Amino acid sequence: MYKKGGAKYLSLWWFFVLASILVGVVAVVYFITSASINVKQTEAEILVARVSECIITNNQFNSEIFNSNFLRICGLNENILSSSGNYYLQLELYKYNDCVFGDKTEDKVSCQNPKEISFGVQNFKAQCELKKTAEAKYYPECAEKYFDVRDKDGTKLVLHIFAASNQVGKKENIK
Amino acid sequence: MMKKGIFRDKKGTEVLTEEIIFIVLNLIFFAALFIFIINSIGGKAYYQQVYAKQLALVLDEMKPGTSILVDITDAVKFAGKKENIINIDNTNKKVVVRITSIGGYSYTYFNNLKFTSKYSPIGDKSYLWIEAENV
Numbered sequence: 001m002y003k004k005g006g007a008k009y010l011s012l013w014w015f016f017v018l019a020s021i022l023v024g025v026v027a028v029v030y031f032i033t034s035a036s037i038n039v040k041q042t043e044a045e046i047l048v049a050r051v052s053e054c055i056i057t058n059n060q061f062n063s064e065i066f067n068s069n070f071l072r073i074c075g076l077n078e079n080i081l082s083s084s085g086n087y088y089l090q091l092e093l094y095k096y097n098d099c100v101f102g103d104k105t106e107d108k109v110s111c112q113n114p115k116e117i118s119f120g121v122q123n124f125k126a127q128c129e130l131k132k133t134a135e136a137k138y139y140p141e142c143a144e145k146y147f148d149v150r151d152k153d154g155t156k157l158v159l160h161i162f163a164a165s166n167q168v169g170k171k172e173n174i175k
Numbered sequence: 176m177m178k179k180g181i182f183r184d185k186k187g188t189e190v191l192t193e194e195i196i197f198i199v200l201n202l203i204f205f206a207a208l209f210i211f212i213i214n215s216i217g218g219k220a221y222y223q224q225v226y227a228k229q230l231a232l233v234l235d236e237m238k239p240g241t242s243i244l245v246d247i248t249d250a251v252k253f254a255g256k257k258e259n260i261i262n263i264d265n266t267n268k269k270v271v272v273r274i275t276s277i278g279g280y281s282y283t284y285f286n287n288l289k290f291t292s293k294y295s296p297i298g299d300k301s302y303l304w305i306e307a308e309n310v
Contacts, residue, residue: 039228077287172279
């Protein structure tokens, strides 16, 4: 009698065990393999730093950069930045008198009439603005910086460099 | 007359003991299975991603004429091989890391320099020597 009853409960128990193993294995594999390390912010910051180091020397800005292929000059790959769909880079140059400075913090700078050059996905800038007010995991991460610079003639200018990255990486097939 | 209750019923106690042993064995099986999965796939997949992203960021910051030595001891240990773990694809501008047996992970860099890499063991540690030069 016990044997018969035990077998009955054992089969039920086994069904539960097998189902749990299946769910558990799928869940663990899914969570582990889908875990993502976000380096988009760091990438955007590196891009801003690379560009600023390249085009500003001792506070002097080479404004001819706007008329030439500055990505190539700065050793940045144009295909990746313009066509991969993962980046946005924008340079805005203002006359110093066209800018209003708040309380000397970078994000309080407000300028008008920019001379502009940009590469990549333009929507990223708007998405970064949205991200300041809402949680958006799949939106790009951005970095920006304002620089007080002078051109060759000594004219005071404000340079704004904005960069965004939305690269998430890619799984590669077995070679 | 036999008293009722699980610990007073001899046959019932035997069944209960069997069930407890069965449950404990199953729990051990579960734990071993999850540890195996985490160690064999999870840890490797995670490290694969970490190596690809860290290396891409390092390459983004490198300047012409510079070289770096990257410690890849853990990657070699995880992969169980020394060759073809980390590849820098200068054409497509991406770092490809292959540690797991189920596939690799790649991350793009935007630096336009040409990178050459070489596996360099020093003592019991493994390193990747990377040099950057103008295209």
